[in-house]
Amino acid sequence: MTPAISAQGLTRTFQNFTAVDHIDLEVAPGQFFGFLGPNGAGKSTTIKMLTGLLGPTSGSIRIMGNDLFANPLEVKRQIGVVPEGMALFGKLTATEYLEFVGQMYGLDRQTTRQRAAELLEFMDLANEPKKLLADYSHGMGKKLALAAAVIHGPKVLFLDEPFEGVDAVAAGTLKSMLQGMIGRGATIFLTSHVLEIVERLCSHIAIIDKGHIVANGSLEELRAGVQAKLQTEQGAQTERLTLEQIFLNVVGKDSAEHTAHEGELSWLS
Numbered sequence: 050m051t052p053a054i055s056a057q058g059l060t061r062t063f064q065n066f067t068a069v070d071h072i073d074l075e076v077a078p079g080q081f082f083g084f085l086g087p088n089g090a091g092k093s094t095t096i097k098m099l100t101g102l103l104g105p106t107s108g109s110i111r112i113m114g115n116d117l118f119a120n121p122l123e124v125k126r127q128i129g130v131v132p133e134g135m136a137l138f139g140k141l142t143a144t145e146y147l148e149f150v151g152q153m154y155g156l157d158r159q160t161t162r163q164r165a166a167e168l169l170e171f172m173d174l175a176n177e178p179k180k181l182l183a184d185y186s187h188g189m190g191k192k193l194a195l196a197a198a199v200i201h202g203p204k205v206l207f208l209d210e211p212f213e214g215v216d217a218v219a220a221g222t223l224k225s226m227l228q229g230m231i232g233r234g235a236t237i238f239l240t241s242h243v244l245e246i247v248e249r250l251c252s253h254i255a256i257i258d259k260g261h262i263v264a265n266g267s268l269e270e271l272r273a274g275v276q277a278k279l280q281t282e283q284g285a286q287t288e289r290l291t292l293e294q295i296f297l298n299v300v301g302k303d304s305a306e307h308t309a310h311e312g313e314l315s316w317l318s
């Protein structure tokens with residue numbers, strides 16, 4: 050089966066610093082894929098490259114079988130993106146913004162209007178229709194960005210920290226929307242530091258650390274790998290590991306290391 054997302058040897062250098070270093074990624078159609086890593090690991094840089102927002106230094110990218118660099122427009126029609134720290138047009142209302150985005154994707158006026166209204170209702174953003182985006186809170190902006198990313202019904206959705214700053218009610222709404230999309234065959238590539246949400250949503254996970262992929266597989270494969278390693282080290286059966294425990298183990302910041310740092314910052318009362 051043609052992968053929904055495929056990247057080979059993807060690399061991005063900033064001056065003499067390599068943020069993403071020859072990574073390979075493959076995401077099958079219909080997968081809910083979590084892309085995890087510590088701060089500064091290279092997640093946003095990777096998402097920006099996969100969605101054509103940032104040119105790679107080297108490497109190749111195919112989305113639904115289309116080469117991103119040979120067919121950028123074809124790829125952009127099929128994907129939706131919520132990038133890191135995106136700026137909205139402050140002088141527009143949410144409806145104007147969604148209608149603008151819908152028309153950019155070539156939707157007709159009536160479809161755009163109907164979808165914009167449905168999305169605003171769904172995101173609980175419909176009750177202040179005159180509010181300008183400049184006056185939106187951070188979480189409201191995030192919900193609107195997600196609405197804009199799905200208005201054209203993308204087959205592949207890239208989300209950089211979609212739950213950041215979003216309240217618990219809205220997070221529940223977003224989760225059910227994303228699960229509904231997966232149920233209808235979409236592919237979702239998501240970064241998030243909220244590991245409980247990733248554990249609940251994602252079937253497959255890759256972990257990037259200092260620009261390198263250090264784990265990649267189904268959640269169960271990652272769990273089995275870490276569990277086997279701990280069993281060898283500790284000689285005892287471990288309990289079923291959470292994604293947080295798996296993550297801490299893979300990126301090498303286990304509880305022992307935390308304890309060792311406890312004596313530091315002793316000037317903090």
Ligand SMILES: Nc1ncnc2c1ncn2[C@@H]1O[C@H](COP(=O)(O)OP(=O)(O)OP(=O)(O)O)[C@@H](O)[C@H]1O
Nearest residue numbers: 063066067068086087088089090091092093094095
């Ligand atoms: N435009 C840039 N110029 C120079 N360095 C950059 C640039 N963009 C990213 N970097 C560096 O690349 C590395 C990876 O950054 P990136 O934003 O991809 O990390 P991240 O995994 O998304 O982190 P976080 O979880 O903190 O958002 C960091 O060291 C960052 O400082």
